[in-house]
Amino acid sequence: MRALTAAEIIRLWETAYRFHAIDQALSILQLVMPEQSRDDLAALPLGQRDALLLSLRQVTFGDLLPGKSHCPQCGETVEFELSCRTLVSNVGRAQQIHMTRDAYQISIRPLNSFDLAAAAGADSLQEAHDLLMRACVAEACYQGQTIAPQTLPPEIKKDIAAMAEAADPQAEILLTLNCPACGQQWQSVLDVASILGQEITARAQRLLLEVHLLAKAYGWVEAEILNLSPTRRATYLQMVTP
Numbered sequence: 001m002r003a004l005t006a007a008e009i010i011r012l013w014e015t016a017y018r019f020h021a022i023d024q025a026l027s028i029l030q031l032v033m034p035e036q037s038r039d040d041l042a043a044l045p046l047g048q049r050d051a052l053l054l055s056l057r058q059v060t061f062g063d064l065l066p067g068k069s070h071c072p073q074c075g076e077t078v079e080f081e082l083s084c085r086t087l088v089s090n091v092g093r094a095q096q097i098h099m100t101r102d103a104y105q106i107s108i109r110p111l112n113s114f115d116l117a118a119a120a121g122a123d124s125l126q127e128a129h130d131l132l133m134r135a136c137v138a139e140a141c142y143q144g145q146t147i148a149p150q151t152l153p154p155e156i157k158k159d160i161a162a163m164a165e166a167a168d169p170q171a172e173i174l175l176t177l178n179c180p181a182c183g184q185q186w187q188s189v190l191d192v193a194s195i196l197g198q199e200i201t202a203r204a205q206r207l208l209l210e211v212h213l214l215a216k217a218y219g220w221v222e223a224e225i226l227n228l229s230p231t232r233r234a235t236y237l238q239m240v241t242p
């Protein structure tokens, strides 16, 4: 996978406010994977989408991904560093799985960006959960007859949530963290799409500052400055900044 260019980073940042994070993640991938349609990318299981975003992050901003979380017990800030390469190598194969409970047979498929987008439009958390549950049920049968997922009994719906995780083990990357101050252990979800969005914002703002300084010093236009390799840009910046 190729890295995002400086001009692409600025364009993504500039238009990000118009999109939900789910769409923004697809826009980012479409730039570097133009051979894939947006619908193809939206239909990828979430674990696979995040693996692509992590690979893109690695080639664009480097392998080590810094993060922080706050201890739920004492509030201490815990900082950590993750390797994008390692996270990508942990991504398991997403697949449709089947479960049988009493007289029910259910096929469960991995969730994708279409499902997340539908759930994001829900009016309540309960409705979002319901939408995701229904989305991941590819087929539900009772005594051999197809039934609607919403008619499944509550105890089966609960099992479906667990099975959906098994269908795409990396759809949610969970980190286990330890507090150095009080010893508390907790889990935190790594939201790859939102982290990448924040990094693009930070890099775009830095690039614009660099454009400002170099344009002022040399009279170059924005496109010329963004087309410089990072090494050249950094070298010129050292010459114009005290």
Ligand SMILES: [Zn+2]
Pocket: 071, 072, 073, 074, 075, 076, 179, 180, 181, 182, 183, 184
């Ligand atoms: Zn603590």
